[in-house]
Amino acid sequence: MAGTTVSTVVEAPAGKVWELIGDFYALGDWHPDLPEARHGNDLGGTAVGAVRIFDLDGTVLDETLLAYDDEGRSYTYSLPDGTFELNTYRATLRITAVTELDATFIEWAATYDVTPEHEEATAALLRGVFVPGLAALRAHFAG
Incomplete structure (x- = not known):
């Protein structure tokens, strides 16, 4: 099993950050x-089993919500096996308050099975998604 984890600190209270990112859609x-994600079923943005669909220049990507913890401020989702050469893909977006600083620690982590020849490229692909997302959150709360 391989994994990729990216994290950052955002200068905003955890409640405000979770308001923005806590809805799966x-x-x-x-x-x-x-x-913008399309709804893949009739479930809401915090219901386990909800499916969000992205149209990425002709590639359709669907992700299924596996776990949602509003109190713990995290959610976990999956991709169908075979997507981008991945199997058993599970990603978690989690935030934690840093109370002394009135800031928020954000971690976006994924685990997956991938063949050894695709491991490095897969990690780079995921960092290419996670890093700009977390940078956008830092920028959003910086002003």
Whole structure:
């Protein structure tokens, strides 16, 4: 099993950060490289089993919400096996208050099975999604 983890600190209270990113369907609202997500079923943005769909220049990407913890401020989602040569892909977006600073620690982590020849490229692909997303959150709360 391989993994990729990216993290940052945002200068904003955790409650405000979670308001922005806590809805599973809202990823395209704050991530600069992703379009607005379509609903893949009738479930809401915090219901386990909800499916969000992104149309990425002809590639359709669907992600399923596996776990949602409003109190713990995290959610976990999956991709179908075979997407981008990945299997058992699970990603978690989690935030934690840094009370002394009135700031928020954000971690976006994924685990997955991938063949050894695709491991480095997969990690780079995921960092290419996670890093700009977290940078956009820092910029959003900086002003």
